[in-house]
Amino acid sequence: MIDVTEQKQRVAVIGGGISGLAAAFYLQQEAKEKKLPLEIVLIESSHRLGGKIQTVRKENFIIERGPNSFIDNNNSMAKLVKDLGIEDQLIRSEAGQTYITVNEKLYPVPAGSILGIPTKLSSFLASDIVSWSGKVRATCDLWFPRSRVQEDQPLGKFIRRRFGKETVENIIEPLLLGISAGDIEQLSLQATFPELIEMEKEYRSLMTGMKKALSETSHDDSKSIEERSFQTFINGLETLIEALEGRLIDTTILKSVKVESIAKAAHQVTLSLNNKTSIAADAVILATPHLITQKMFAKQGLLQNLQDIPLATVATVSMAFPIEAMDESFNGSGFTVARNSDFSITSCSWIHRKWPAFVPEGYALLEVYVGRSGDEAIVDLSDGEIEKIVLQDLNRVTPLKGSPLFTVVSRWKEAMPQYTVGHTQRVELVKQELYEHFPTMKLVGSSYEGTSLPNCVDQARSAVDELLIKLFE
Template sequence: MKNVTIIGGGIAGLSAAYYLEQHKTEDLSVTVVEAAEKTGGKLQTAYENGFTIEGGPDCFLSQKPAVARLSRQLGIYDRLIGTSEGNNGTYILSGGRLHELPEGLMLMVPTKILPFAMSSLISWPGKLRMGLDLVLPRRNSSGDESLASFVTRRLGKEALDKIAEPLIGGIHAGDPETMSLKASFPRFLEMERKHRSLIKAMLAAKKKVPATAQKDNKTTYFMSFVGGMGELAQTVTDRLQDTEIKTGTCVKSIDYHGDKYTVVTATGEQWETDAVILAVPAYAAADIIQEMDKQIAQTLRGINFVNSATVSLAYDRQDLNRSMAGFGFVIPSKEKRDIMAVTYSSQKWKHRVPDDRYLLIRCFVGGPKNQEMVLLNDREMLDKVHAELEDILGITTQPVLTKIFRWVNGMPQYSLGHLERVESIEQRLERFPGFAIAGNSYRGIGVPDCIESGERAAQKILDVIK
C-alpha cells in the first residue's frame, strides 16, 4: 500500500485529503499533519453565548464554483446562505465621513452614470478622470504591472486612493504599489485586453448574466454557511473516513532518498512516505524543505506575508442609540486609522447573534501599513479599536462580548514577479516525483482557490502513484 502525507490541515490540505479519498483507485493510506490543535487553518469560527464569530474568512466569492461543488459532495449545500437582503450598501471612509459606494460600482468600475455622478465619494475632476477609461488606449507592454499603476493609468489616482486600495487591495491586505495585478486580479488584465475599457468590459459582463441568475435570490455575490466558514472545514474533517489526522504535530523537515520521503516532526518522530502534499504557508514550506532543496526554499522565502487580526465586538443595540447603515465600511490607508475595515456581521449575515437585540461587528486590524498593531496585547488593541469606533461611529458604550483572532504572517503578498516565482518553484519541484505544493501562497488566496489548489495537488499525486 502506498502512503501520502499531507502537511497542513487548512482548507487546502483538507480538500486534498478529501479529493484523495474520493478519487483513489487503489489502497492508499493518507495522513494529514497539522501543527495546531484543530484543523481548518484560517477557517476558524467561534461559537460563544449564542454568537457565531468568524476569525478568518467570513465568506467566499460565489462566482468561483469550488465551494458550492464541495458543499454538494459533502451534503451541506443546503447550509449555504447569501448575504441578507435590504440595508446592504458598502461605505468608504473619506475625509472622516462615511460615503456610500455608488450603486452600480462593480469592483471599482462605475456602470451606472446617475448614482455615480451623484456620489459624494469622488470629486468632479476624479469622476471625469474615471470616465476617461472609456477612451484611453490599451497598455502595449505585457510585463507585470502593479495594481496601483494599472488603476492610476485607467481610472486615475483618486479612484486608486479611495476605492481600489481599500476595496481591492484590502482583499489581500496588500500594498497596491507592489501588488502584482497578473497574480492577484488577472480578470482586470483580461478585461483590458478584450474590451480596452474597464467600464465597457463591466457593462458587457452585466449583459451576459443570465436573467435566471439575476432572479435567483439565494445566490448572492458573497456566500457563507449557517454555522460560518468554520462549518466547511469542520465538515470536511468529519467526513474524512480513511484519513489519519495528526493534530498538534509540527513538521520540521522532509528529505528525499531516491523514491521515498522522510518526514520529521519537531518532537523527533519520523516516518517514510511515498508522496507529500505541502499545504502550509510558503515561509513554513521553506523551512520544511530547506535540506531537500535549498534553491526552492530560497524562492519560497521570496513570498512575503503581512500580519492581520480581526476584532469582533457585540453590542446591545439599545445601548448604541443609533443604527448602522449597510454591511460595513472600508478605510483607505490615506485616512491613517488604526483599523482597515469594519463589517456589521449580524447585518450582513443571518444566524450570527442569539437575537436581534444584538449587533455583532468585526474590525480588521494590521495590513502592510500597520503590522505592529497585531502584536499589541488584547487591552491595547481593544483600546485602539474602541477609539476608532467612537470617532467614526460615535460608539461610546462597552461591548457585551469581544473576541480577537491574530494572524501573524497570515496574508501572503503577491508582489510583482509573483507568478514567475511560483512557476520557478513548480518547475524545480518536477525533480521530486510525488511531491506537490498547495495553499494560498501560490495561485489565489480565496477559499475557492485554496480548495482547487488542494484538489490539483491531490490529482498530481494520483497521476504519479498510478
C-alpha cells in the first residue's frame, strides 16, 4: 500500500488515453497555478499511453491505426494544443471532392452538404444521387412543421420525417455517421446530434438552419464545414500524446498496471491493482472504457446500467501503393458507402490527397474502414482475407493497378460506444449513482458525452474543474 503523503490530496486518473491524459494535464496545471496540494497518479494498463490514438511511422509514411484527425467544434483542442505549445505542428486537411457509393455506383457529394444535409438547393437538384421523387420529398423539409416529439427518438426517424427515406439513405446517413459504425435507427438524436433539435426549434427547416450555420462560419459555401476544419499534426496524432506525456513531469505515471477493483476505505478509496498492490486515493477520474469501469465496481454491484451502452467493432486497413497504381481519372479524396451498396468496406480516404505530408513523394496511401453495427464479422478474418476483400471492393469503385506495397490492418473490437436512444438519461443516472457512493469520483471519456477527441478533452477539463471544487472549496 502506498502511503498518503502529508496533507496532499491524491487524485488517481485511471486510463491513459486522451481523456485520462488531458485530465492529468489539467490537474497538474491547476495545482501549479493555484498552488494546490495535489499528488497526481496516472495508471495505464498498457505499456504505452494514448489508448486509441496510435500512429505508426513506417517507411516515411504516417499511418493512423485509430483516429486520424479531429474537428475542433468547441475549441477545447485548440486550447490544449496551445497549452502544450504545439500549435506550430498542426495541419489542416486539403479539401477535395468526396463521394458516396449508392447501390454500388459512385456519386459526388452535392456541394454545400453539411453533415449530409443539402443547403445548396441548386447543386442538390442537379445531382443524380437521389431520384426526382426523392428530391421533391427532401425539399418538404423547407415547409414541414416542427416535430412534436418531446422525448428522445432515433436519429433516423427524425431526419427521415424531414427529408424522406431516399435522401437519408443515400446522402445523410453515410455522411452523418461516417466511420462511427452506428445504426441510424438505433442512435439517439439527443445524444448524437442535439444541434439538429435546436435547429428545428429555431428555423423549422434543417436546410435553412444549416445554411445559416454555414454563413456564420464562412462566406465560401462551395465546401462543407468538415472539409474546412479537419486537423491533425504534421507527424500524426500521437504528437499530442507525446507532448502530454512530456509535460506530465509532476505526475506519477504507472504503465502496464491495471486497476482491477475499487473499494471504499475510511475517508479514501482503495484501488486494487493487478500487481497485487493497491493505491489509496482521495479522488479518482475514471477514464477507462465503460465496460471496464463497470467491472471495477462489480463487488458493489454498481453502475450496471453501463452495460446498456453497446459497442461497435470496426477495422482500419491502410494500404500503400506506388502512385502509378491509382486510377488517375478519380479526382476524389475519399468516399463513404451507403448501406444499400453491397460492399464490405464502409469508407475509404485517399490519405495522399487529404494529408500529403503523411505520404512520401511518388506514393499513395489509402485508409479503408470495414465493419459496422450489424455487419462486423469481417473484422474476425485474417489480415490476408481482409486485404483481399478490401481490394475487391476498391477495384469495383476505382481500379487499382497491382498489389499494395504493404498493408496495416488494425482491429477495433467493441471499441466504438454507440449512443442509442435514452443515452443521455442513462449516463445521467449512472453518474448520479456513482457520486452518491463516491462523491469524489468522475467519469470521463468517449462512452459518455461525445466520442470525438475534442469531446474527450472537454469532458476531462470539466471533470477536473468540478473535482477541484469538491476537494478544495
